[in-house]
Amino acid sequence: MYKETNKRSIVKGISWRIVATTTTIIIVYAFFGRLDLAIAAGMIETVLKIALYWAHERIWQKLRWGKQRIEPFNLWFTGLPLSGKTTIADKVYEELKKLHIPLERLDSKDIRDVVPDIGFSREERNRHMKRIGHLIKTLQNNSVSTVASFVSPYRESRKAIREMVKNNVVVYLKADVNTCKQRDYKGVYEKALKGELQNFSGVNDVYEEPQHAEIVIDTTKTAVDEAVVTIVKYIKKNYVK
Structure with a gap:
């Protein structure tokens, strides 16, 4: 603070x-x-x-009397590639910054640019998620909350994150593969279907849906701005009073 x-x-x-x-x-x-x-x-x-x-x-x-500490939280956006994670998480981050709380934005692409050659096998991804968990934990020890967006397709890695960090809020952005293909401006789904990309969630690798997400938003039916309002409202109600 x-x-x-x-x-x-x-x-x-x-x-x-x-x-x-x-x-x-x-x-x-x-x-x-x-x-x-x-x-x-x-x-x-x-x-x-x-x-x-x-x-x-x-x-x-x-004097500490009369002060209320804002406990750091972690908003964890998960979903298939092109389900809307980065777009919605970016907007949520901008809205939460207006509350003037210590806040950091973590996105899978940015992290992989900093730490290349991580790999996409189940083992490598799970190990990578634990690194992210340690990073979030360190930020939280300094009273910094986080808005993180990662495909994080495996339940065990999301469980590891939940166990490592405080006040973990899983936001599952639900979208079927066909919808994500239609949004594929990068052409990554096409490459995965051709076999040019391996371990691609939803095509040649699994995406295990969260069973205990705090927030579930169907991005095939919910507009971006509407989703942002829902998520920000949840954070304000539970962590920033």
């Missing part, structure tokens, strides 16, 4: 004192009819009250 800096506290103090000092000068002048006395009283009060206000703010900053 964010910490109040000394500079911010001082500026807040000055802005408040402009209002308060003006009020003091008016009151003193109204009672005594002496402008010099009113201005002197206002100036003395200004210096003392700014110092007292700063000290008061720093003391309260150190």
Whole structure:
């Protein structure tokens, strides 16, 4: 979360004192009819009250009483390739950023660009998911929530993620293979059908549907913006109050 800096506290103090000092000068002048006395009283009060206000703010900053910690969460988007994971997750991330909470975006393509040659066999994918789980766990230890989008086709890898991280929210974006093929602007389904891509989820490898997803959205029937509203509403209700 964010910490109040000394500079911010001082500026807040000055802005408040402009209002308060003006009020003091008016009151003193109204009672005594002496402008010099009113201005002197206002100036003395200004210096003392700014110092007292700063000290008061720093003391309260150190006190935990009355503060509610926002527990970090992990939004885990899963579904077939081209089911809408990246598109919806990107928009959800932008909406959640407006809440001013520490937040990071993780996408399978970005991670594979950083760590190439991971492989797509079941064993390699499961091992890769555990790496992602450790990354999310590290971010959560620093109070950072995450919006992650990965095909993650196997139940055991999704279970491993759930066991590793806090407040894991699985968002299953449901779409049949034919619909995903129609959205295939990259031509990856065609390559998989021709045998040019192996271990491709939904074609020559399995996709095991989540059995315990917190949110299930059928992207063949639900518009992107509608899906975003549903997901953001869930996070606001359960984690950001």
